Amino acid sequence: MKLPLNSLYHLFFLLFSLGYNHLCSAQTFDHGEVINGPGFGYGAVKAFDADRDGDLDILSFPYLYFNDGHGRKEKIIVIGDSKKEYEDFSIEDIDGDKDKDIVVLYKNGDIAVFLNDTKGFNKKEQKKEVTYRPSEYANLYLYDANADGICDIIISGLRGVPVAYIGAAN
Numbered sequence: 001m002k003l004p005l006n007s008l009y010h011l012f013f014l015l016f017s018l019g020y021n022h023l024c025s026a027q028t029f030d031h032g033e034v035i036n037g038p039g040f041g042y043g044a045v046k047a048f049d050a051d052r053d054g055d056l057d058i059l060s061f062p063y064l065y066f067n068d069g070h071g072r073k074e075k076i077i078v079i080g081d082s083k084k085e086y087e088d089f090s091i092e093d094i095d096g097d098k099d100k101d102i103v104v105l106y107k108n109g110d111i112a113v114f115l116n117d118t119k120g121f122n123k124k125e126q127k128k129e130v131t132y133r134p135s136e137y138a139n140l141y142l143y144d145a146n147a148d149g150i151c152d153i154i155i156s157g158l159r160g161v162p163v164a165y166i167g168a169a170n
């Protein structure tokens, strides 16, 4: 059966609506807020519910902007050392407690894991340093590469694809 294009559009719209509880209303561009100050930035911005209060917060590493529940910034915290240049960062549940944690790859090759807990994000020290030659334009990915249920840290760069950390049960 071939559905007319219009029906397909409505079907997609319905599926899209089912996926989102809050449908957006018309944007009027009425009030806006610049959440960051003037300056130069690069890199991705990620939105996730960092403090688990039901609204999305914004991570523009190393700055984490908490949402006040009305889409405006409530407070800002700095993740790690703001002076240290980073190459890439990613968010995933690294410690398996169901909240998103932050992992960053610094330009000097350091990998830092910041675990999400009720008081903020705490740095987890690396038990073993990975011998890794930093490269420009490296990307950091967080996924379970060896399917053991523990999130792994994978770095891709111009020098190949080393796996930085395979999850261990302890």
Ligand SMILES: [Ca+2]
Residues within 6 Å of the ligand: 048, 049, 050, 051, 052, 053, 054, 055, 056, 057, 066, 067
């Ligand atoms: Ca939140």
Ligand SMILES: [Ca+2]
Residues within 6 Å of the ligand: 092, 093, 094, 095, 096, 097, 098, 099, 100, 101, 115, 116
């Ligand atoms: Ca977590």
Ligand SMILES: [Ca+2]
Residues within 6 Å of the ligand: 143, 144, 145, 146, 147, 148, 149, 150, 151, 152, 166, 167
């Ligand atoms: Ca794993």
